[in-house]
Amino acid sequence: MLKLITNANLFSPEAMGICHLLIAGQTIVYIGSHLPALDNALQVEVTDLKGASLVPGFIDGHAHITGGGGETGPASRVPPVFLSQFTAFGVTSVVGVLGTDDLTRNTQSLVTQAYGLREEGMSAWCHTGGYHLPLTTLTDSARGDIVFIDPVIGVGELAISDHRSSQPTLSEFLRVASEAHVAGLMTGKAGILHIHMGDGKRGLELVREALDTCEIPARVFNPTHINRNKTLFDEALPLSLEGVRLDVTAFPEGHSAPGWSAAEAFLRYRDGGYPADKLTISSDGGGCLPHFNAEGEPESMGIGCASTLVKTLAEVLNNHVPMEEALLPFTSNVADLLKLSQKGRLVQGKDADMVVLDQQHHITDVMARGRWHKRSGEMQILGTYETP
Numbered sequence: 001m002l003k004l005i006t007n008a009n010l011f012s013p014e015a016m017g018i019c020h021l022l023i024a025g026q027t028i029v030y031i032g033s034h035l036p037a038l039d040n041a042l043q044v045e046v047t048d049l050k051g052a053s054l055v056p057g058f059i060d061g062h063a064h065i066t067g068g069g070g071e072t073g074p075a076s077r078v079p080p081v082f083l084s085q086f087t088a089f090g091v092t093s094v095v096g097v098l099g100t101d102d103l104t105r106n107t108q109s110l111v112t113q114a115y116g117l118r119e120e121g122m123s124a125w126c127h128t129g130g131y132h133l134p135l136t137t138l139t140d141s142a143r144g145d146i147v148f149i150d151p152v153i154g155v156g157e158l159a160i161s162d163h164r165s166s167q168p169t170l171s172e173f174l175r176v177a178s179e180a181h182v183a184g185l186m187t188g189k190a191g192i193l194h195i196h197m198g199d200g201k202r203g204l205e206l207v208r209e210a211l212d213t214c215e216i217p218a219r220v221f222n223p224t225h226i227n228r229n230k231t232l233f234d235e236a237l238p239l240s241l242e243g244v245r246l247d248v249t250a251f252p253e254g255h256s257a258p259g260w261s262a263a264e265a266f267l268r269y270r271d272g273g274y275p276a277d278k279l280t281i282s283s284d285g286g287g288c289l290p291h292f293n294a295e296g297e298p299e300s301m302g303i304g305c306a307s308t309l310v311k312t313l314a315e316v317l318n319n320h321v322p323m324e325e326a327l328l329p330f331t332s333n334v335a336d337l338l339k340l341s342q343k344g345r346l347v348q349g350k351d352a353d354m355v356v357l358d359q360q361h362h363i364t365d366v367m368a369r370g371r372w373h374k375r376s377g378e379m380q381i382l383g384t385y386e387t388p
Helices: 107-120 142-148 170-187 205-213 230-242 262-271 307-317 332-338
Strands: 002-011 015-024 027-032 044-048 053-056 058-063 091-096 123-128 152-160 192-197 221-224 246-249 279-282 298-300 354-357 363-368 371-375
Touching (some): 058 279, 058 332, 091 107, 091 363, 123 142, 142 152, 152 170, 152 221, 170 192, 170 205, 230 262
Parallel strands (some): 002 044, 002 053, 058 091, 091 123, 123 152, 152 192, 192 221, 221 246
Antiparallel strands (some): 002 015
């Protein structure tokens, strides 16, 4: 059935004013200020948004779709993330990663979970590897995984400056970045090295050394969690001027200290005049958020959730940032980083992934790949093992 959305205050993410959209299958086939002429014989589902904001579906570039954790033993492993734990909060595309536990969880399980989320109706990809070297892979090489396995688009999250990392040398770090870069060239995929940043005193030293000594493009290096402490954040900012794309984590309330919340980090980045297209925001959904003491022992735990993305967007908007600017780190910037050409923008010919926001910036409706997953605040599609 065709779907006609009328009277949408459209942000593509650029402000487009009141528009009408026609969706066929999972593709946007028309956007314009005039209602399209449709034959009466066609079945058309019409939704009148009455001026509500329509924005691109969020792309969560860092989530533990198979579950994270494991730092305090098997019972601390977070379960895999259900479909609606993403779609209810406007996430229509997700990239899965492995973290501390890249042994009992592996690239095989990550790829399988990505395929499962695809079958259930959203778009999903993943990185190969995890915190440690040698990388956990499916084909015995990162390059092979990216080239031969459809959902695999990069390497990550490789940990540096963290007591849980494998303490990679510069040579090892560059070798992994090279594998990702060359595989990206061969396939047209992102080919990035997604880098977990810890609280270690070396900070971004490895990334800076890499930029100073190798020929690998700056865009390949993609540090995440840069807002986990204020020193690291300040150290990361100048890298954006060299072409490095920085990822901020939308930590749940109470887990931002001693760093900045994602909204605070966005505002500081923007106020500093750094490149608007070099910042992304992800949720760490399904990931474990431990706090460690000086001996490297966990003192408390939390869990990341995709709900923090729309909360961050609302906080940014409430600080008088225009919608078209506030949306960039959740939509088009992520699509460009990950080379997801059909995602991140509401444009004719691209995928019909979209979110409806009310005047308080709450999500009322979510469409993923042309299907309504949420309507008027009620979930319409749940994962295979979710109960209403």
